[in-house]
Amino acid sequence: MDKKELAKIVGDVRAQNSIFSDKSFLDNLAVPNSIIGRESESKKLVKFLLSYEKGLVVPLVSIYGRSGSGKSTIVQFVCKNLDVDFCYVNLRKAKTVFGCINLILSELGHENLKNAQGVSNAFVILEKLILQTLEKSNNSLFVLCLDEFDTLFYDKRGKPSDFVYKLVVLVEKLRALKKHMCIVTISNKVLSEFNLDDRVISRVGTSEIYFDSYSQSDVLKIIRNRAKKSFLKKIDDDVLQHCAYISSEEHGDARRAIDLLRTSGEIAGIENKNISKKHVDEAVSQLQKNQITTIISGGSYHFRLACAALSWLTYVNDEGWHSTSELFKQYQKIISSDTRQISYRRFSEMLVELVNSGIAVSKTESKGRHGYGSQFKLSVDPDLIGNSCFPDWWPSVVESKKRKDDALRSMKALKSLSFGRRRSRFGNLYRNLGL
Numbered sequence: 230m231d232k233k234e235l236a237k238i239v240g241d242v243r244a245q246n247s248i249f250s251d252k253s254f255l256d257n258l259a260v261p262n263s264i265i266g267r268e269s270e271s272k273k274l275v276k277f278l279l280s281y282e283k284g285l286v287v288p289l290v291s292i293y294g295r296s297g298s299g300k301s302t303i304v305q306f307v308c309k310n311l312d313v314d315f316c317y318v319n320l321r322k323a324k325t326v327f328g329c330i331n332l333i334l335s336e337l338g339h340e341n342l343k344n345a346q347g348v349s350n351a352f353v354i355l356e357k358l359i360l361q362t363l364e365k366s367n368n369s370l371f372v373l374c375l376d377e378f379d380t381l382f383y384d385k386r387g388k389p390s391d392f393v394y395k396l397v398v399l400v401e402k403l404r405a406l407k408k409h410m411c412i413v414t415i416s417n418k419v420l421s422e423f424n425l426d427d428r429v430i431s432r433v434g435t436s437e438i439y440f441d442s443y444s445q446s447d448v449l450k451i452i453r454n455r456a457k458k459s460f461l462k463k464i465d466d467d468v469l470q471h472c473a474y475i476s477s478e479e480h481g482d483a484r485r486a487i488d489l490l491r492t493s494g495e496i497a498g499i500e501n502k503n504i505s506k507k508h509v510d511e512a513v514s515q516l517q518k519n520q521i522t523t524i525i526s527g528g529s530y531h532f533r534l535a536c537a538a539l540s541w542l543t544y545v546n547d548e549g550w551h552s553t554s555e556l557f558k559q560y561q562k563i564i565s566s567d568t569r570q571i572s573y574r575r576f577s578e579m580l581v582e583l584v585n586s587g588i589a590v591s592k593t594e595s596k597g598r599h600g601y602g603s604q605f606k607l608s609v610d611p612d613l614i615g616n617s618c619f620p621d622w623w624p625s626v627v628e629s630k631k632r633k634d635d636a637l638r639s640m641k642a643l644k645s646l647s648f649g650r651r652r653s654r655f656g657n658l659y660r661n662l663g664l
């Protein structure tokens with residue numbers, strides 16, 4: 230890249246940003262200064278937390294609900310605005326249980342521990358740090374917020390249930406010292422879906438708060454508020470309604486709506502125009518493309534093969550639904566000969582991962598006396614998936630499909646002609662075939 234090219238990039242970025250007055254209001258990671266709605270969920274959380282003032286706080290509150298329903302935001306907003314100490318960590322940043330402990334310790338200003346120093350030692354340090362924090366602030370409640378709590382359970386060897394048990398025991402220890410602690414777990418799943426053992430379940434009780442998905446009008450209120458603060462000019466309400474509609478098609482997702490609004494603004498900025506519905510539609514496909522690229526680049530070779538098998542069958546055969554066995558056969562055909570195949574069972578699990586990542590949808594169908602089987606259908610353009618998975622291979626699939634379609638069209642045209650006209654039009658072909 231030379232200076233001229235860099236100057237062009239700078240110019241493009243400035244153009245993208247030209248219609249915003251303050252983009253920070255469209256930042257999905259920042260906690261906003263004001264919350265729209267969610268009074269009932271906030272009230273439940275405040276009620277659970279403030280019961281420490283009367284001497285007893287529940288050890289664990291489980292917050293759960295669909296993606297983009299405001300869980301992380303509301304928990305942080307409430308904790309920030311109460312007279313309590315709190316530590317918020319997103320466990321997605323930690324790959325193991327020990328990594329999670331280190332994340333908490335580092336949030337409290339402690340250096341990382343080595344695995345060899347052990348979990349018990351880490352808990353002694355954690356207790357000390359919590360007591361120090363409470364002493365310094367003169368508060369009596371410490372809230373430990375564990376966001377994306379489910380990631381803890383991917384570490385099967387690290388005994389996640391033991392870790393939660395140790396935290397609950399810590400809550401009990403602090404209570405004996407007249408200090409309070411409450412663990413707030415945040416996840417898309419309800420607590421009973423986690424593999425927690427009985428000694429944990431009997432101690433934590435059932436203090437749960439469910440975050441229902443937003444309705445389309447809730448989403449609209451949230452983005453109307455953000456649009457007012459982040460753009461130089463007023464955005465048409467029709468455009469905001471279109472954003473809210475698209476972000477609520479599956480379930481009301483405030484994050485998706487905010488992302489959509491920001492990306493539409495960037496696209497409109499490049500064209501030096503006000504945002505229109507057309508920019509929103511362009512933003513949808515741009516965001517989908519980015520999302521697919523991220524999912525696929527983070528997937529294993531076999532995951533990409535499973536995606537490619539489904540894309541191949543969809544694209545080449547022009548058919549939507551495909552069974553697990555059809556897909557497995559296609560996977561076996563395209564896997565490179567020097568790579569070991571995964572088992573049929575592992576492959577079916579991979580298809581479920583495909584559905585969970587939003588790339589495909591599934592349905593169960595009766596196979597008569599053979600019971601029931603799953604069918605899968607791509608929910609995105611096969612060309613986009615094929616190109617993202619194997620950019621060197623996919624163009625050859627497109628080329629051979631084109632040849633097949635051309636040949637089919639010629640066959641159809643041929644069939645529709647009389648024998649004489651066929652002979653005159655396709656004389657060479659007929660002669661070559663000896664007709």
Ligand SMILES: Nc1ncnc2c1ncn2[C@@H]1O[C@H](COP(=O)(O)OP(=O)(O)OP(=O)(O)O)[C@@H](O)[C@H]1O
Pocket residue numbers: 256257258259260261263264265266267294295296297298299300301302303416417451483484487
């Ligand atoms: N009630 C609300 N008022 C204002 N902004 C909101 C509200 N709810 C959500 N948002 C905004 O929507 C975005 C997504 O919210 P958040 O990250 O809290 O969702 P989540 O439920 O934690 O999703 P996930 O399960 O995917 O982590 C954030 O930018 C947040 O600021």
Ligand SMILES: [Mg+2]
Pocket residue numbers: 300301302376
């Ligand atoms: Mg969240």
